[in-house]
Amino acid sequence: MKKPTLLWIILVLWSAGTSFAQTTTITALPSEQAPEISRHIYGHFAEHLGRCIYGGFYVGEDSKIPNTAGVRMDVVEALRALKIPNLRWPGGCFADTYHWKDGIGPKSERPSILNIWWGNVREDNSFGTHEFLNMCELLGTEPYLSANVGSGTPQEMADWIKYTNHPAGSSPMPELREKNGRKEPWKVKFWGIGNEAWGCGGNMTPEYYSDVYRRFATFTTDWRNSDGLVRIASGASSSDYNWTEVLMKNIPKNLIEAIALHHYSVIDWEDKGPATGFSEKQYFTTMQRALQMEELVTRHVAIMDKYDPGKRVALFVDEWGGWYDVEPGTNPGFLFQQNTMRDAMIAGVTLNIFNNHADRVKMANLAQAVNVLQAVVLTDEEKMLLTPTYHVMKMYTVHHDATLIPTAFVSPQYIYDNQVLPAVSVSASRNAAGEVHVSLVNIDSQLAHKVEIDLSAYGLTRMSGEILAAESLQAHNTFEASETVVVAPYRDITFNQGKVTLSLPPFSVLVLKGSN
Numbered sequence: 220m221k222k223p224t225l226l227w228i229i230l231v232l233w234s235a236g237t238s239f240a241q242t243t244t245i246t247a248l249p250s251e252q253a254p255e256i257s258r259h260i261y262g263h264f265a266e267h268l269g270r271c272i273y274g275g276f277y278v279g280e281d282s283k284i285p286n287t288a289g290v291r292m293d294v295v296e297a298l299r300a301l302k303i304p305n306l307r308w309p310g311g312c313f314a315d316t317y318h319w320k321d322g323i324g325p326k327s328e329r330p331s332i333l334n335i336w337w338g339n340v341r342e343d344n345s346f347g348t349h350e351f352l353n354m355c356e357l358l359g360t361e362p363y364l365s366a367n368v369g370s371g372t373p374q375e376m377a378d379w380i381k382y383t384n385h386p387a388g389s390s391p392m393p394e395l396r397e398k399n400g401r402k403e404p405w406k407v408k409f410w411g412i413g414n415e416a417w418g419c420g421g422n423m424t425p426e427y428y429s430d431v432y433r434r435f436a437t438f439t440t441d442w443r444n445s446d447g448l449v450r451i452a453s454g455a456s457s458s459d460y461n462w463t464e465v466l467m468k469n470i471p472k473n474l475i476e477a478i479a480l481h482h483y484s485v486i487d488w489e490d491k492g493p494a495t496g497f498s499e500k501q502y503f504t505t506m507q508r509a510l511q512m513e514e515l516v517t518r519h520v521a522i523m524d525k526y527d528p529g530k531r532v533a534l535f536v537d538e539w540g541g542w543y544d545v546e547p548g549t550n551p552g553f554l555f556q557q558n559t560m561r562d563a564m565i566a567g568v569t570l571n572i573f574n575n576h577a578d579r580v581k582m583a584n585l586a587q588a589v590n591v592l593q594a595v596v597l598t599d600e601e602k603m604l605l606t607p608t609y610h611v612m613k614m615y616t617v618h619h620d621a622t623l624i625p626t627a628f629v630s631p632q633y634i635y636d637n638q639v640l641p642a643v644s645v646s647a648s649r650n651a652a653g654e655v656h657v658s659l660v661n662i663d664s665q666l667a668h669k670v671e672i673d674l675s676a677y678g679l680t681r682m683s684g685e686i687l688a689a690e691s692l693q694a695h696n697t698f699e700a701s702e703t704v705v706v707a708p709y710r711d712i713t714f715n716q717g718k719v720t721l722s723l724p725p726f727s728v729l730v731l732k733g734s735n
């Protein structure tokens with residue numbers, strides 16, 4: 220065995236000291252220039268994939284599961300409680316195979332297609348534009364439509380915009396809408412122009428896609444974009460910085476309002492590991508991937524800053540989350556996975572990163588809402604459960620549209636097998652009522668970490684907290700035991716002259732509320 224060097228001994232002693240004894244001091248920085256945290260950072264995603272739409276959101280009007288126009292009400296109630304700000308649909312990869320006109324009119328006359336990306340199952344188009352947009356009204360959320368660029372045409376996209384947005388009687392598309400039972404337009408603001416154009420959306424180069432994008436975007440609206448559409452370019456996969464560079468360089472700023480980014484916390488695409496029975500090594504690697512979001516956002520934003528210093532074009536991280544092997548015995552094409560405290564950690568740190576970059580990150584969409592990947596809700600026939608990720612999303616609703624309070628601190632370390640990650644992650648905000656919220660995550664699998672936060676500048680007189688914690692990292696909710704992981708009040712807080720001191724238990728998410 221190699222003899223430990225003096226430096227190594229000092230490092231170990233220092234990090235142990237940090238972990239056990241030291242208090243991490245979190246400083247709230249001056250916030251006059253701080254951005255608003257758009258509620259759209261807390262967006263969701265629903266694709267025609269596995270049991271997300273069919274069985275998850277939509278059970279049909281004849282189902283014995285309580286529903287409104289076929290949409291299951293237990294799921295609607297759960298998502299309403301999350302105040303979901305937007306919902307992206309119909310894909311994902313599915314979007315570039317989807318021809319929206321197949322999904323309107325009498326259901327008995329709608330053609331079927333083959334869902335080539337997700338299990339080669341028959342898609343009967345019974346859930347189409349009306350069903351989705353009416354469901355968004357029921358959910359109280361803004362729709363984000365992802366248009367078909369890979370196998371579609373600019374005309375098809377332009378028609379879809381007229382169909383959903385133009386006033387009654389103004390042209391043939393709104394007339395068709397009215398014939399199909401809807402007089403008033405839904406006024407859809409968010410339009411994705413293709414999805415993963417570098418892969419399932421057409422295997423394009425960034426140079427080729429930026430030309431295709433320009434062509435599609437030209438026919439979405441008039442040259443001033445007087446409809447106020449938000450047109451979203453299909454963005455990079457994780458660290459493909461060249462993709463962002465080429466798009467920002469080639470697409471004129473009057474044709475683009477946002478550029479996307481997709482990043483999944485996946486251990487290895489060839490060996491993703493189980494969703495529940497994972498090892499600490501797999502947990503550590505997943506957290507490495509999740510925390511990589513900080514570097515990805517920083518570097519993609521730096522490229523955007525070069526071409527758009529005024530920050531006109533937003534960054535939308537419109538697919539993110541953990542991706543593991545499917546649950547044993549389920550269709551590999553359906554991407555159905557359980558959701559544990561590991562997922563709560565991914566959600567907590569990722570949302571903190573987005574909050575802290577709220578000057579450029581204006582939307583994000585967790586993949587996906589129901590029964591697919593890092594879902595907030597799982598269903599089994601008439602049963603439904605809320606996942607640990609759901610609880611984090613709910614705790615973080617306090618940040619919606621609040622003003623960011625920037626923070627500074629040096630995180631204690633989470634050490635595994637001589638590798639190090641920052642254990643603690645933080646974001647903070649102040650809402651219109653003057654309340655201050657701080658969301659803290661400790662990803663350390665073993666150690667609690669003590670933190671002190673100085674909020675004395677905010678004149679707060681009361682402090683309360685709630686926590687999501689569990690006995691093991693693998694803890695999760697099942698249809699038989701749906702309350703294994705739940706949120707609880709956290710009272711072990713010292714609050715003195717605007718300074719909060721507390722100990723963050725291992726793998727926990729804690730949200731503090733300071734008020735007058």
Ligand code: AHR
Pocket residue numbers: 266310311312313414415538586587592
């Ligand atoms: O979310 C599942 C898939 O992941 C989406 O369809 C695609 O865009 C991404 O590769």
